[in-house]
Amino acid sequence: MMTMASNPYHIPVLLQACVDSLQIDPNGIYVDLTFGGGGHSKEILKHLGKKGKLVSFDQDADAAKNVPDDNRIVFVQQNFRHLKNYLRLNGITKVDGILGDLGVSSHQFDVAERGFSIRFDAELDMRMNQSSDLSAYEVVNEYDEKQLTFIFRTYGELDNAFKLAKAICEARTEEPIKSINEFKQAIKSCTPKFEENRYLAKVFQAIRMEVNQEMEALKECLTQCVEVLKPGGRLVVMSYHSLEDRLVKNIMKTGNIEGKEEKDIIYGTSTKVFKLIGSKPIVPDEEEIKNNSRARSAKLRVAEKI
DSSP states (O other), X not given: OOOTTXXXXXXOTTHHHHHHHXXXXXXXXXXXXXXXXXXXXXXXXXXXXXXXXXXXXXXXXXXXXXXXXXXXXXXXXXXXXXXXXXXXXXXXXXXXXEEEEOSOOHHHHHSGGGOOOTTSOOBSOOOSSTTOSOOHHHHHHHSOHHHHHHHHHHTSOOTTHXXXXXXXXXXXXXXXXXBHHHHHXXXXXXXXXXXXXXXXXXXXXXXXXXXXXXXXXXXXXXXXXXXXXXXXXXXXXXXXXXXXXXXXXXXXXXXXXXXXXXXXTTTOOBOOSEEESSSSOBOOOHHHHHHOGGGTTOEEEEEEEO
């Protein structure tokens, strides 16, 4: 396993399990939906021959600095919701395998000015794509009470979502909430004692998911994965919270994000798109969690296109 010293940008979770699950053909075409520090991509490249190809996506400009000098890799600085279009632009219609690690990179959490972490004070930002117009500042200061309640209840799964939204709306009437510390102060009355970090992590997760439109992007991406995978191709996806995992389970079980079982018009039998590999998700062992606490909630699911 890679250590923090070997890759300070990001420690890839379940690295070997992810790459093994792809069952890489040395001459195949593969996609890494979330390049980040490049840990998964670099491991895939080790298994590819001269004719093999890897297309790696990441909307974060910082990730581009980690791309290896290798003519077998094509780096696409775009959100993975544009998967199909950018494959086509590179002359690719079908691929042999797709890997997606849906977690936020360690780098984004550790760079204070990006505004992802509750550990630092910084401007409210949280944009993965720093050219995006929507940041955490707009969400916190411009969304109405109803919108805020929805994102905290849906993306943060917070019981006091309404109270939280109300507190934010009241706090910003005097002046805009500009920084992380100002925001934490504004919602102090809603934050449970002795559970501050856990609660704030859920609040920040909800805002981050809204800023980056993470659920909509994932829905679009997973739908496109079904289209671009060859029969026999593997879809390998690692999620970190229940909302993502539900979408991944749905696409692998039914071939659609809604989880609706499709029936054959003539025979009335279920039409399967994927064969599930393993009855349960793969999770990190205690040793990996000890070395990388962010691996704790990871669930890796694998399916093969029929």
